[in-house]
Amino acid sequence: MKHRKKALANWGNAVLFLGPTTIFFAITVLVPFIYGIYLTLNKMDTPSDPLVFSGILNYVNAIKDADFWSSLWLTLKFVVATVFFVNLVGFGLAYLVTSGIRIQNSMRTAYFTPNLIGGLVLGYIWQFVFVQSLPAMGEKLGIEWLKLGWLGDPHMAFWALVIVTIWQTSGYMMIIFIAGLISIPRDLIEAATIDGAGPFRRLVNVTLPLMVPSFVVTIFLSLKNAFMVYDLNFSLTKGGPFNSTLMVSMHVVNKAFIESNYGTGQAEAIILFIIVAVVTGIQVYSSKKMEVEA
Amino acid sequence: MSTKRMLTSTFAYIISFVAFVCFIFPFFLLIINSFKNNGDILTNPFSLPIHWNFVHFVDVVDKMNFLVTFKNTFMITTLSTIFIVFFSAMAAYHLVRKPTKYNKTFFTILVASMVIPFQSLMIPLIYIYGAKLQLIDTLPIPLLIIFYIGLGSALSIFIFHGFIKSIPVEIEEAARIDGCNTIQTFFIIVLPMLRPITVTIAILNVLWIWNDYLLPSLILNEENVYTMPVKMKVFSGTYMNNWELLIPAILMTVLPILIMYMIGQRYIIKGVMQGSVK
Incomplete structure (x- = not known):
């Protein structure tokens, strides 16, 4: 009798503590995800159409969709460029504001500010910079490359997206790096100094190996952000000029909601999921192996 | 030196x-x-305004339906954040203190779900809740809040989980001996100890939800339920290249969050820092 009462109480607690999360998680992530895989096996142009089983037809269409692969290829280039620069700039800033200069706290605050604003609005802000301000500045100072409208040129528009992404997210990575940098024991740095290591040797041989856990987090976040970029892409370039900056997220959105091809759009979204899962999985696994003990 | x-x-x-x-x-x-006319903006974007002109702000408040848009965004953000924080704390506590096989699996699924891009959920979400259940047209705001709770809980539970693991269980055992049941122990003893990490999680969720665009743009189809990013998108389409209206509109969209940052910047930076250390 007592046992049964206790079991009942345990069961009640589990329902109370886990129940709400389980329900919300199930109805917004778990069920849609599994149902989404099922949807790819059906022909569906708009959501009001009845589902008709079509096997792997959607995947065949996705594989034949040249625009999908070019948007994916572009996204990969974007991923490589932003992951590299965001981490480089973020680490540089963190190194700078932990080096002991007096104004470091206000600098920290300033560098983080772009993170508070969403990609969509940032895109509009930078549109003003690229379309109005820089050309006006180039005109006044006679600098040729500023005069060109960056967003009108396919090559420059891509780099405009990269620059704004660096500007937006490096401050966030900086904070993560700061947390890592201040946890490095001072005596390790001092020992290296006594052994005759200069600032550069200290950075490469002592600081960086101890920062691997921070890099695991920042690279994971910047990878995921870059693969999923949509808001900024949408507001800054709208994929243009001539679809030259149309990334994969935007392609999926357009495919489903504008071209009314839900089935193929969903198949492409699942392919995107597989790529993101594999890439981030490899990244976390391989960089975890690089971690060292202080 | x-x-x-x-x-x-x-x-x-x-x-x-x-x-x-x-x-x-x-x-x-x-x-x-934001204080200039179109003429001045185009010729001299870098100079200070010659005449400080507030008229465009008044215009924008009216044209953006600013008060309603602000109220919608504020309501969606606060309600979602409160629910996420509350439910995630409870779930994380249970998952840490009762590491049964089922709970461990559930936690693994939660963590693994963080790599699912939103793009692979949005089409089924629209299909199930729009076409089948017709909830997008009838109850857009409650539905959006439910989606945020579901989409936000994995990361929040993950961060809470890491924090709760470091709390010594002895304190709770003492409470148990004093006659507290699990529910009382959680609310009286554990919840107050979670305060620093709760602030972190609240900040991360507020920043995400306040600025989110893609999800609300799919769910909110009526002008009177728009959030600020959705409204900003519509506004920029209507007044394309009309910078004397666009710039004050952008400024007013970002101002609430910048003011929040000025007041709480120490907590925000500290919060992000704590959230990153697993």
């Missing part, structure tokens, strides 16, 4: 100042140009 040392620190000051200018100048441009 040696000369070499001084040179290095001068160099650090210069670099940090240049970086400061790079990070701040778009905001600076936004502020000085």
